Amino acid sequence: MDNVVDNLTDPILQRFAIGIAEIDLQHRRLFELLGEMQGWSGTDLERVASLDILDSLTEYAHVHFSVEESMMRMLHYPHTAAHIAEHKRFVDTVDILRHRLLKEKRCIDLVAFIKSWLVDHIDRVDRQYVDYFLARGVEPTAFAPEANAIGEEPRRYSAAAT
Numbered sequence: 001m002d003n004v005v006d007n008l009t010d011p012i013l014q015r016f017a018i019g020i021a022e023i024d025l026q027h028r029r030l031f032e033l034l035g036e037m038q039g040w041s042g043t044d045l046e047r048v049a050s051l052d053i054l055d056s057l058t059e060y061a062h063v064h065f066s067v068e069e070s071m072m073r074m075l076h077y078p079h080t081a082a083h084i085a086e087h088k089r090f091v092d093t094v095d096i097l098r099h100r101l102l103k104e105k106r107c108i109d110l111v112a113f114i115k116s117w118l119v120d121h122i123d124r125v126d127r128q129y130v131d132y133f134l135a136r137g138v139e140p141t142a143f144a145p146e147a148n149a150i151g152e153e154p155r156r157y158s159a160a161a162t
């Protein structure tokens with residue numbers, strides 16, 4: 001992938017690209033993890049797989065939110081507090097739904113919440129900082145491929161782990 005911003009063959013990048021490559025790759029990773037979770041739905045391993053993938057997703061979301069929030073603080077973005085509050089709402093709600101999943105077998109609510117939050121937040125809230133960041137010198141095409149390969153190894157589950 002030479003230039004993420006210009007690469008419109010990836011459907012998730014095509015739909016959700018906000019125009020800052022490093023951020024777009026992080027968003028794509030979050031969608032990939034969500035897709036992995038959806039792929040296990042309805043199977044006997046739904047619960048154990050979802051809990052495992054959720055750990056990776058929350059860990060990666062923490063990294064991603066930290067990157068965005070650091071950039072906002074460094075650039076004196078005027079809507080930083082409101083944006084951080086949106087991130088916190090995600091973390092708090094996922095935590096509640098995770099506890100529910102520990103008692104239940106299915107994770108429909110969890111997947112639905114993560115999907116709707118990601119779509120709304122990226123499309124509506126993250127897009128709001130793009131022009132501000134670019135006007136203050138953020139390089140839109142810079143990214144580190146190795147930093148975005150975290151946790152991409154294939155996962156293996158067995159019925160014994162349920």
Ligand SMILES: [Fe+2]
Nearest residue numbers: 027068122126
């Ligand atoms: Fe984001």
Ligand SMILES: [Fe+2]
Nearest residue numbers: 068083121126
């Ligand atoms: Fe954000």
